[in-house]
Amino acid sequence: MSENAQTFIAKSTIKAADLDHRRKINFNIGRYNAVVPKGKEQFADIDLAKERAKNIKWRAIETLDQQLETFELNFTKRGGKVIWAEDSQQAIDAILNICKAKNCKQLVKSKSMATEEIHLNDALQKNGIESVETDLGEYIQQLDGEAPYHIVTPAMHKSKEDVAKLFNEKLGTPINYTPEQLTQVARKILRKKYTDAQVGVTGANFIISDIGGIAVTENEGNARLSCAFPKTHIVIVGIEKVIPSITDLALFWPMLSTFGTGQKITVYNTIITGPKQANEIDGPEEMYVILLDNGRTTILKNPAQRQSLYCIRCGACLNVCPVYKNIGGHAYGVTYSGPIGSVITPNLQGMKDFKHLSFASSLCGACTEVCPVKINLHELLLENRRESVEEGLTTLSEKISWKLWKMASLKRALMNIGNGNIKSNVVNSLFKGWVKHRSSLNFSPKTFNEMWKERLNK
Helix, strand or coil: CCHHHHHHHHHHHHHHCCHHHHHHHHHHHHHHHHHHHHHHCCCCCHHHHHHHHHHHHHHHHHCHHHHHHHHHHHHHCCCCEEEEECCHHHHHHHHHHHHHHCCCCEEEECCCHHHHHCCHHHHHHHCCCEEEECCHHHHHHHHCCCCCCCCCCCCCCCCHHHHHHHHHHHHCCCCCCCHHHHHHHHHHHHHHHHHHCCEEEECCCEEECCCCEEEEEECCCHHHHHHHCCCEEEEEEEHHHEECCHHHHHHHHHHHHHHHHCCCCCCEEEEECCCCCCCCCCCCCEEEEEEECCCHHHHHCCCCCHHHHHCCCCCHHHHHCHHHHHHCCHHHCCCCCHHHHHHHHHHHHCHHHHCHHHHCCCCCCHHHHHCCCCCCHHHHHHHHHHHHHHCCCCCHHHHHHHHHHHHHHCCHHHHCCCCCHHHHHHHHHHCHHHHCCCCCCCCCCCCHHHHHHHHHHC
């Protein structure tokens, strides 16, 4: 068992028994579940909308090279600069080079899972650059020294009392401040950061191929401020975020908002096609888009796993997953948690170290059912398990156990041997991992096959 797997088991064991944690998560996800059905009402046929979204992403991923080249051509026409990063280190090096050229000492950053993936904040801190998270949830997590808990809602696991206590400890605010008062404190602090920063970093929800632009959707306006005030704007985005046309946003923006937060549309929706032009009075003087691979082409070349690149990072699969709702986002120990994270992480970061995530699932299929782009997530989890076995990532004891199980399953006489206590004792002693956190397995004195025969012979 890898060190990552051992850590995951230890953390999930603790969190699964934490009733206070479960109460907070169920409360927050309960609020989400209450509004999502309302958001879906804007679609005359939600299943048809999901099918169309899937087909658009299928086309984009199947022609990914062409879409990205078209984007680069159109984006550079307006003075933008494109950087292709094969891995996280190349992306970090590119950002550090830009910051060095701009003599950057302070940087503002809007919410971006891609920057979390490459651990950008750590790299900037090591190089003497202050990086400030401007999304309120991300800002809360940064103050607490924690990674985001959820793809969409970074501080989902915190109650308003938790945030009040954190602000009291870190910022000296009164312990009884309301959420509105705490928000105003953060707003006042962050406003100064925008105007002082030399560089602004954002992610992108979509790369728009035909116009050479990036689309950002948000509720706080912090992404707009992060790219409007600083003279240099850097976008870090995974190559799979591409869509062929600006007209596709008419479907994807409502889909993302509905499945992400239950809204019909998020508050701020922005399309950026390059730096400030000669006839424009605001915006960055320079704009860079870093197209991040970091293992995505490994998924792309695997036909069975390719559809996982359709993901629009709405977080809906996390909100319905019974495993995620019990162990939380931090137990996974990776950037992308929940069902989609369990699918893509072993392929992005190595099956050997992260195959355990594919087994952290009930395979109930709720994630597949809710996905707005119809990714067969539970089937991909099974595919990961199959690939891990083919790569030889199983222990000798596990191989022997399944070999014996197969032999017994193919012979009814063997299945009927030692019913009752004998079979119970043998199985419980062999599968110690099962009984460690569960009650012992107790087999009946007779199998159904034996009872059926007795009934027929009466």
